[in-house]
Amino acid sequence: MSDQSADVVIIGGGAAGCAAAYYLAAHGVNATVIEREGAASHASGYNAGGLNPLEGHGWPDPLQPMALQSFALHKELWDSLPGETGIEYHGRIMSILKVALDPEELDDLKATLETFNSAPEPGFSAEWLEREDVLALEPRITPEVIAGIRAVGNGALDGLEFTQALAAAAEKRGATVIATSAVGLRLGQAKVDAVVTSDEEIACGAVLIAAGPWCRSAEQWLDIAIPVDPLKGQIIRLRPDGPGLEYELIGGGSSMYAKTDGLIWCGATEEDVGFDLSLTDEAREDILRRAVRLVPSLSGAEQVLHTACLRPVTPDWLPIVGRAPGWDNVYICTGGQKKGILLGPAMGKGIADIIAAGSTEISLEGCDPARFGQNP
Numbered sequence: 001m002s003d004q005s006a007d008v009v010i011i012g013g014g015a016a017g018c019a020a021a022y023y024l025a026a027h028g029v030n031a032t033v034i035e036r037e038g039a040a041s042h043a044s045g046y047n048a049g050g051l052n053p054l055e056g057h058g059w060p061d062p063l064q065p066m067a068l069q070s071f072a073l074h075k076e077l078w079d080s081l082p083g084e085t086g087i088e089y090h091g092r093i094m095s096i097l098k099v100a101l102d103p104e105e106l107d108d109l110k111a112t113l114e115t116f117n118s119a120p121e122p123g124f125s126a127e128w129l130e131r132e133d134v135l136a137l138e139p140r141i142t143p144e145v146i147a148g149i150r151a152v153g154n155g156a157l158d159g160l161e162f163t164q165a166l167a168a169a170a171e172k173r174g175a176t177v178i179a180t181s182a183v184g185l186r187l188g189q190a191k192v193d194a195v196v197t198s199d200e201e202i203a204c205g206a207v208l209i210a211a212g213p214w215c216r217s218a219e220q221w222l223d224i225a226i227p228v229d230p231l232k233g234q235i236i237r238l239r240p241d242g243p244g245l246e247y248e249l250i251g252g253g254s255s256m257y258a259k260t261d262g263l264i265w266c267g268a269t270e271e272d273v274g275f276d277l278s279l280t281d282e283a284r285e286d287i288l289r290r291a292v293r294l295v296p297s298l299s300g301a302e303q304v305l306h307t308a309c310l311r312p313v314t315p316d317w318l319p320i321v322g323r324a325p326g327w328d329n330v331y332i333c334t335g336g337q338k339k340g341i342l343l344g345p346a347m348g349k350g351i352a353d354i355i356a357a358g359s360t361e362i363s364l365e366g367c368d369p370a371r372f373g374q375n376p
């Protein structure tokens with residue numbers, strides 16, 4: 001017997017699940033989000049918040065169209081969600097200052113220059129910077145710098161507050177967020193009748209698996225393959241002795257994310273170590289060594305916080321968004337890899353459209369759940 005019922009039960013309250021709940025609400029579909037540790041308690045709360053829709057694994061084909069659609073959705077959201085929810089997440093346009101400290105990095109600069117200057121949509125551009133131009137823009141960069149580029153048009157936000165704002169806006173429009181753990185499914189004929197939690201059963205019209213790197217739990221429940229694995233990322237937040245950065249700064253193996261409170265987030269590691277979330281001295285020292293090489297004055301910066309979280313990554317690095325093979329009312333939305341905040345709105349809107357209306361204008365090329373076959 002079910003204790004409760006919902007149109008759609010979403011397992012996972014990260015960016016993927018909360019975006020799906022938000023866009024389902026726009027279709028008039030009430031979702032119940034099951035989240036065992038609080039919305040945005042994992043990668044969706046501890047990511048760098050960079051929104052670069054032009055570069056990454058899976059770019060330009062097939063992910064760039066989805067990324068640009070998602071970036072456009074982000075701009076709509078950052079105009080509306082903070083007012084609607086009272087949660088400010090500082091969505092904004094943010095330029096990238098990418099520099100070469102070694103000759104081997106010059107090709108990467110040229111590639112980014114070309115990518116931004118040939119972007120398929122207006123609003124993006126990049127310019128080449130000689131060494132002295134770089135130092136004029138940001139005098140704290142090491143004098144070792146060889147050259148750089150300034151790429152304009154991408155974005156940034158605070159990932160924790162963004163995901164919380166999505167959850168809050170979804171709740172305002174009729175969704176419910178429940179603090180519990182999904183432990184199984186009650187199955188009917190090619191469909192799921194209810195989601196079993198540690199506390200109760202929730203009868204549902206449909207279920208959406210949006211459990212980030214924990215999606216494999218549902219493989220046994222459904223006898224399908226959902227090959228998502230964790231890729232650990234550690235980040236260090238620094239308070240510089242002076243003003244924060246005005247750019248996202250990349251070079252010499254370091255990436256630095258400028259936050260509106262003046263902090264600089266430095267990272268991130270990419271570690272294939274399963275679900276281990278430990279903070280390691282090795283990672284901290286490596287991140288700091290690279291950061292101090294790029295900006296020597298950071299050697300005196302206060303270390304404010306060191307975090308670790310897990311990116312959900314599929315074997316082909318493409319998200320999984322769509323109906324689960326062999327099941328009438330089971331859907332999957334996961335695999336955002338290093339771009340799950342950027343892609344979150346498009347992934348969430350895409351799956352919400354499919355659940356509520358059967359189709360979507362979001363480009364989901366390469367994201368079909370059936371590509372991994374029916375059985376794990």
Ligand SMILES: Cc1cc2nc3c(=O)[nH]c(=O)nc-3n(C[C@H](O)[C@H](O)[C@H](O)COP(=O)(O)OP(=O)(O)OC[C@H]3O[C@@H](n4cnc5c(N)ncnc54)[C@H](O)[C@@H]3O)c2cc1C
Pocket residue numbers: 011012013014015016017034035036037038039040041042043044045046047048049050051180181182183210211212213214215217231232233234235267268269309310311312333334335336337338339340341342343
């Ligand atoms: C260091 C780092 C930096 C990053 N930087 C960026 C960036 O700059 N830009 C960008 O776009 N992306 C970035 N990412 C990637 C991005 O954070 C992730 O792709 C995204 O947050 C994944 O969202 P998700 O909702 O799929 O998964 P998650 O955020 O992991 O959410 C899944 C949720 O499901 C819950 N859950 C799992 N199983 C169950 C269950 N059985 N019952 C109940 N709840 C369950 C978990 O508690 C979790 O909260 C970064 C990631 C890392 C690690």
